[in-house]
Amino acid sequence: MKILDLYTANPRTRWFADARYGMFIHWGLYALLGRGEWVMNRERIPAEEYERLADRFDASDYNPSAWAELAKAAGMRYGVLTSKHHEGFCLWNSKACSFNSVNSLAKRDLVGEYVEAFRKAGLKVGLYYSLGDWHHPDWVRGFQGDLAARERFMDYTHTLVRELLTQYGPIDVLWYDLPQCYSATEWRSVDLNAMARTLQPNILINNRAWTSEDFGTPEQHVEASSPGRLWEACMTLNGHWGYCPSDHGYKSAASVAQTLTRVASGGGNLLLNVGPDGHGKIPDEAELVLRKVGKWLERNSEAVYLAHRHQLSFQLFGPVSVRENTLFCHLSNYFGTEFTVGGLLPNVLRASVLGTGQELSVERLATRTIIRGLPESPPDEVLTVVKLELDGPPAQDISSVIGGADIMPVYPN
Helix, strand or coil: CCHHHHHHCCHHHHHHHHHCEEEEECCCCHHHHCCCCCHHHHCCCCHHHHHHHHHCCCCCCCCHHHHHHHHHHCCCCEEEEEEECCCCCECCCCCCCCCEHHHCCCCCCHHHHHHHHHHHCCCEEEEEEECCCCCCHHHHHHHCCCHHHHHHHHHHHHHHHHHHHHCCCCCCEEEEECCCCCCHHHHCHHHHHHHHHHHCCCCEEECCCCCCCCEECCECCCCCCCCCCEEEEEECCCCCCCCCCCCCCCCCHHHHHHHHHHHHHCCCEEEEEECCCCCCCCCHHHHHHHHHHHHHHHHHHHHCCCCECCCCCCECCECEEEECCEEEEECCCCCCCEEEEECECCCEEEEEECCCCCEEEEEECCCEEEEECCCCCCCCCCCCEEEEEECCCCCECCCCCECCECCCCCCCC
């Protein structure tokens, strides 16, 4: 069985294995301050002072349908919203936590509106939930040795997760964060996830409650999990998860596309973050990049969606992705009119530029396959992809490539 089949054979996980690309949305009271999502902690803002931000949180520009439209235009297949970040503010009508959006100036159940909008747009729905909580005093008291406080906080946590999974219909992803300070046993993670699966039998759960669950979550880097295991790289679009208007260091569309190709090469997903401002608007700079990537994906979707994990080494021109008997060469290093695939074993039946359909010529040598006929400058300003249709599954032998002779060299000691 192919590696791909190990996690696509199960209908519960197949959509995630095929999705490849999702929108992470960090939004909370911290957006009003505009200094990132850790501002409460880093600036040591007392909980009583921080609470007053809720009186200014009006969500006046919050339009989750617009978020969903942007996600679809970007080529994303699902969303994950921070229902509660480390600050402890709940974006839903919680009965267990009065520090919530319905009791804020907004007076709205923001999670409910998000779920409805993304589901209506045909996107899968995920909810991020921070286990840690700077606002709730029992989180710290329990860590400091107050066993009664710890038990109260764990009951509180389980109650909030139950609320999220019972009020909004099907939820596709539960994305935990900040399990630090307590062990899986102290979090009662096994029971917590058993409850989640009882309430939502098809839900996928990440690995951040100290249990492995359905998928791994490398952060700010691409790192494929072991074969047969789902994984998702979560990354910022600029330098912050939460809104920070002074941070203009947004990744280019080319950088995002290159990350997507590396993710596809390893059979994983990219969960790319946006940080709406304090009123709920996604910054124009972020939207511009996402829409540009979406246009690129329209031209090159075949090389990203459904591409599966493979054992081919990266080439000098950039990563490759594989789908059946097709090899996609992502030219993140563009060398001009030609490039070489080293050690390719199958023959190339046809070579073309994926985004334009331009035909390319192929020369097959003993240990090299040379692709020629590209323009001097990249034909795609974001990322050029060349499609190689082969006479067999992509495979590579890089053990015999010296001086045109099919032998390994003998090096002096």
